[in-house]
Each structure stands twice: as structure tokens, then as C-alpha cells.
Amino acid sequence: MADNHQPWQTDNWFVSPWNFLKEVMEGWQFQDRIKIHDVTLRDGEQQAGIVFNKEDKIRIASLLDESGVHRIEAGMPAVSPSDAEAIKTIAGMGLKADIMAFSRCMIEDVKMAVDCGVKGIITEVPASEHAIQKNYRWPLERAIETTIKATSYAHEQGLYTVFFPIDASRADMTWYLNLIERIATEGHMDSLVLVDTFGVLSPHAVEYFVKRTQERIKKPLEIHFHMDFGLGVANSIVALMHGVETVHTTVTGIGERAGNTPMEDLVMALLTMYGVDMGINTEKMYELSKEVRKLSGHTIPANREVVGDHLFDVESGIVTTWYKNLVDNNDNLTEMFPFLPKVVGQNEPRIVLGKGSGIDSIGIWLNRIGVSASDEEMLEILTQVKAYSLEKKGLLTEDEFRKIVDGVVTN
Secondary structure (H helix, E strand, C coil): CCCCCCCCCCCECCHHHHHHHHHHHCCCCCCCCCEEEECCCCHHHHHCCCCCHHHHHHHHHHHHCCCCCCCCCCCCHCCCCCHHHHHHHHCCCCCCEEEEEECCCCCCCCHHHHHHHHEEEEEEECCCCCHHHHHHHCCHHHHHHHHHHHHHHHHHHEEECCCCEECCHHHCCCHHHHHHHHHHHCCCCCCCEEEEEECCHHHHHHHHHHHHHHHHHCEEEEEECCCCCHHHHHHHHHHHCCCCEEEEEEEHCCCCCCEECCCCHHHHHHHHCCCCCCCCHHHHHHHHHHHHHHHHHCCCCCCCCCCCCCEEECHHHHHHHHHHHHHHHCCHHHCCCEEEEHHCCCCCCCEEECCCCHHHHHHHHHHCCCCCHHHHHHHHHHHHHHHHHHCCCCCCHHHHHHHHHHHHHHC
């Protein structure tokens, strides 16, 4: 990407210069290389109503790999024979990304992952006493013993073993750290995931979570945050700036309940506001999001950040005038957008007609259909456009606009 030698303002984006003030950046400890661990095919599919078949999973994995995602969690073999077959196929596709499987901390689950030919495994166990006793109805020692056995076995089979303690953010900190230390000592973990299963951490608590864990556990750290209070992106950034190496995300934030940390939002925020390039091909984001939405049947708001289908549509008359002035003078559209559509593979800005349109909107649409009109006629067209939009409660189509113009323009 072209650069104007200011990290907050390049040819492709324009964010706040305050983001890069020395006093703002003080204490940042981003790793030189931060990895995306995509969980779309496992946690994403846990969103109620989403079902991916084998072909869907292969298609999504291919697009994730093209986008530069570093690790792909292809699924949980124990869910079904179809899932196991999909994981095995993806693992044998020769993708650049590391292919991982998810399992319960049970040797039988780990064996299934080994049979799929994956490079690594994410092994889960509840991290809070209340979850073990109330949700799983297990004795505490049973949970610990099965975890030690399963992680040791995974390591013996040559799998990169990631320990995933569910509901860690609602556990007693002393209990949690003692549990992790015991698993790391008596079992095995190559890395540890800091898990906020229910999205209940505040950004300030994330820093505490990371630092307390780093004091006791000398392993690479990963994060897995949910969006129940809309804080997954902010929380992930806080954790990453304190040295966490890998972040779990899904495409467009699909996932259990309110979903997981959305990859697009996180990658773009880090790139533009923190100067952290994760190596993701951002120009693939819109295509990837559309494909996942199509295959999952999941819909999003039209103006959703980064990948909304109508994110760059402009109705406001005032903003349309901005657009016209910038285009007429060959100025950069980052003066009216935080980043250019092309950066994320999005549609180019489009002037639409509705109740909020202004006279410049009418001029642009008249040019589009090749019709000239006087100032008085343009004002009458604008009046009718606003009235029609109000009656319709929506935007005008080109045919509807032409009908209004035909009734007003006399030449």
C-alpha cells in the first residue's frame, strides 16, 4: 500500500493522528508477528441455524488460505463422520495455513484428530469450578486427570497442543492459575488460550487477565473472545498489545450467541489505528464474507462495518456534495471515508436517492441517465424524490427516478 509517511494517513486510509502520539503508544508490546487462528468452521458453525457441509467447509478453508489466515480450525472430528471427513480433506489440501482440529480433553477425541492428519489440536476443558461441577457434573479431579492424559497423548502423537480452558474469565483467578500450571507441568501445552467464553471481560480486566497469566505461565498465549457485549475487538487489541501472539476470530463474527471476534474488524483496526500489519490480504475480505454469508444463510446489516453490502452508499445531500467536490478536484476520498472501499475489496461509493438527498444528488443521477434539466426543474425533481422516498419508506430505483424526471423535464 502506498504511504504518505504518516501512519494515520496513507493513500488508502485516514484515521486520527492522536492514535500515534508518543504518550498514547507508550507501553505497547505487540509481537512482531501476530497470527490469526480462524474458528469459522467450528465455533462459527455453532451459531444457531448454521450448518456447513463438507463442500462448504472446503470452499471456506480455501478462501481463508487465500486471504493469508495463518491457522484454520477445521472443525471437531467427534461431531460427526462428515465433519471428520471434511477436516481430513482440508488437512490434505496442501494449504499454506496450519490446519487444526478441536477436541474435548479426552484421548478418544485426540485419536480422531490424529486420524484426520491435522498439524495441531485445540483441547478444551472447563476452567471454572462452577462449570465443572454444575455444567458438566464432573468431580474436579476427573476434569484435571482427563486433561493431563489427553494433552500428554496429543503431544506424544506429534500434535501442536493448544490448551483451551472454557469460561476462564469467570473462574477464581487462583484456582484458574493453579489448574493451568498443573496441566502445563503434569500434562502438556505448547500454548495457552485465554478464553472469554461468554464475552464478559471488560478491556481493563483483559490487561489484568493477561498479566496475571504471564506471571505464572511461561507459554505462548492466544485469545478467544466473544461479542456478547460488543467488546471482542477492543478486548483482543488490549491483549495483543500486551504480548499475546495469536487471536481467534471468525469471518464477519459468526459464532455462538452474539458471535466471536470478527476478523475483518480486528485486522483493519490493527492495520490503520495501530500500524500492525498481520499479513492478511484485506482485499479478499468482502469476497470471503459474502461467501460465508451465502453458505451459512447468515445475514448482516447493510451498513455493517468493513463488509456491509451498502457500507459505502451515500444518501445525505451534504455528504454527496463532499463526494462531488472531492471527485471534481481529484482529491482522495479518505477525506470522507476512514478507508477506501478497495482496501477491503468493497464496492465503490454509490450515490443513492432518498428522503435525505440534495440537489447535487439529483445532478449526479441526471448525468447518469443522460438528461439535462434547469435549476428550477432540478429543485422540483428533488422535491418529488423526497416525497416519493417518504411515501415508499426507502430508496428510489432508476426506473422510479426516470418516471419523476419524465414528468418534470420539458425539453
